[in-house]
Amino acid sequence: MTISGALHNALTGLNANARAAQLVSSNVANAMTEGYGARSLELSSRTLGGAPSGVVIEGVYRHEDAQLLGDRRMSDAAMGHGNTRSNFLAGLGKALGSPDQPGSLSGRMAQFEAALTEAAARPDSEATLNASLNAARNVVTHLKATSDHIQAARLSADGAIAQEVTQLNQGLKDVQGLNTKIRVAQSRGADPSGLMDQRQQAIDALSSIIPIKQVPRDGNQVALISSGGAILLDGVPAELAFSTVNMIVPEMTQASGALSGLTINGQAIDTGADRNAIAGGSLAAHFQVRDDLAITAQEQVDAFARDLVERFQDPALDATRAPGAAGLFTDAGALFDPADEVALSTRLTLNPAVDPTQGGALWRLRDGLGAATPGNVGNATLLGDMIDALDAPKVAASGGFSGIARSASGLAADLLNKITGTREQTETRLSFDTAQNDSLRQMELAQGVDTDAEMQKLLVIEQAFAANAQVVTAADEMMQLLLGM
Numbered sequence: 001m002t003i004s005g006a007l008h009n010a011l012t013g014l015n016a017n018a019r020a021a022q023l024v025s026s027n028v029a030n031a032m033t034e035g036y037g038a039r040s041l042e043l044s045s046r047t048l049g050g051a052p053s054g055v056v057i058e059g060v061y062r063h064e065d066a067q068l069l070g071d072r073r074m075s076d077a078a079m080g081h082g083n084t085r086s087n088f089l090a091g092l093g094k095a096l097g098s099p100d101q102p103g104s105l106s107g108r109m110a111q112f113e114a115a116l117t118e119a120a121a122r123p124d125s126e127a128t129l130n131a132s133l134n135a136a137r138n139v140v141t142h143l144k145a146t147s148d149h150i151q152a153a154r155l156s157a158d159g160a161i162a163q164e165v166t167q168l169n170q171g172l173k174d175v176q177g178l179n180t181k182i183r184v185a186q187s188r189g190a191d192p193s194g195l196m197d198q199r200q201q202a203i204d205a206l207s208s209i210i211p212i213k214q215v216p217r218d219g220n221q222v223a224l225i226s227s228g229g230a231i232l233l234d235g236v237p238a239e240l241a242f243s244t245v246n247m248i249v250p251e252m253t254q255a256s257g258a259l260s261g262l263t264i265n266g267q268a269i270d271t272g273a274d275r276n277a278i279a280g281g282s283l284a285a286h287f288q289v290r291d292d293l294a295i296t297a298q299e300q301v302d303a304f305a306r307d308l309v310e311r312f313q314d315p316a317l318d319a320t321r322a323p324g325a326a327g328l329f330t331d332a333g334a335l336f337d338p339a340d341e342v343a344l345s346t347r348l349t350l351n352p353a354v355d356p357t358q359g360g361a362l363w364r365l366r367d368g369l370g371a372a373t374p375g376n377v378g379n380a381t382l383l384g385d386m387i388d389a390l391d392a393p394k395v396a397a398s399g400g401f402s403g404i405a406r407s408a409s410g411l412a413a414d415l416l417n418k419i420t421g422t423r424e425q426t427e428t429r430l431s432f433d434t435a436q437n438d439s440l441r442q443m444e445l446a447q448g449v450d451t452d453a454e455m456q457k458l459l460v461i462e463q464a465f466a467a468n469a470q471v472v473t474a475a476d477e478m479m480q481l482l483l484g485m
Contacts, residue, residue, distance in 0.1 A: 005053070007475040010471035012055045012056070013464065016041065018465075020041045020457070021465070024458050024461065027039060028451055031448070033197075037193065039060050041057060044058050059191070065444075069444070073207035074211050077207055077211035077280045078437075079437050080208030082429055083430065084160075084282045084285035084286055085426045095150075104416070106416065108138050112132070115134075116132050116135075118132075120380040121380070124378055129362040132383075133354060133362060143305050148346070155248045158286075160286045161283065168283075173237050175199055175237070178202060179221045183221060186220060196220065199222070210226050210281045210283055210284075212224050212225070212226060213226070223235075227280055228276055230264050230269075238265050241266075242261075248290075250295075251342055254271070271287040299399055300401075300418065300419075305345040306341055307397070313335065314327070317386070325369070330351050394407075
């Protein structure tokens, strides 16, 4: 080997050592950076005319476990789905209250029955009659507040859908732009690893919204497909469309056309199907809250309101009422029509005949809603019949409750139990998904930057650098010796 050949080999070695040291420092600096892929240098020996001619830097390899990354993204989507459902059900349970809370629906019903019992013991007392009226009003107020909470949750879900659709559209455009930059960088011979990190982070930001599968394409490009089969990005990004609203009432549904559905590139998505193009992430869960869970909850609250109205609307309960007249609990002041049950809990009011603030009289609780004049102040028959009406076993006519006959308080407890049961199932699943996600993230971290290994590499690089530098020094000394002859 000639002196110039030795010098050339050493210089290529120094260049490779410098580049390797740069990668090690980058790896160590980004050991805690989310989405950073560890880099390593790809080298090969170069020959010229069959003789060794130094080392060639073939490129920079970015380490990535595609299978693990895909599994973690699917887990992100499952967590997003579970969190959204769990948050709604927890809020609904809080609105209804637990049975041990005085302000819960069960507590309000217990207070109402206790007030009627006290009034039956002292029918001559205006204070006990007023307490019964206030207890009944508290039940009405609680049902209205619960219904308002449900519709507010639907409106919040509608807004969240719009926000996530906007995020998806922008995120897909960002990934497309990074695809283009990566292709250009490769064509220029530049290292695209940093751009690939950014692309991974951009895709990760979308993974909790829709379960995303990443499919490799030529030139380090990627396509994105939902687990439900929707093509989100393949060269060009898909366009998702959704229209939000400013107010939601129980009568508004997607099926009626009052609420927007979702389209992808103009094609309508059946968001109510168990398996649809977006199933599995937070976006699908928001649709479930708005169009399924909240509607079911509203139906159950309305069913309870109906049960309460019909118990006191029974003509046999109060002979003083005219045929077709409303009972103690009314549908906006009128007789309840079973064909108009939707949103009954929002229209529920007390009969104005017993409410002094509406021109009524407290004594009608004792003497009958249709009574023209006060009766015997010691007559507690009607008050006792009201208590019996609350306690009478009755099968709920709607709401999806089982066919078991229950008292009014029993139905209130079952309403909360249904919500609690659904929430517990959701939270159990969410706990599993969270544990799985934590495990997958730990596995990702384990395959990330190993700082101990990087330090060992740095020692090897240092030794190689010193050796190549020694070759340069030796070659220089030989050249100086030749020139001095």
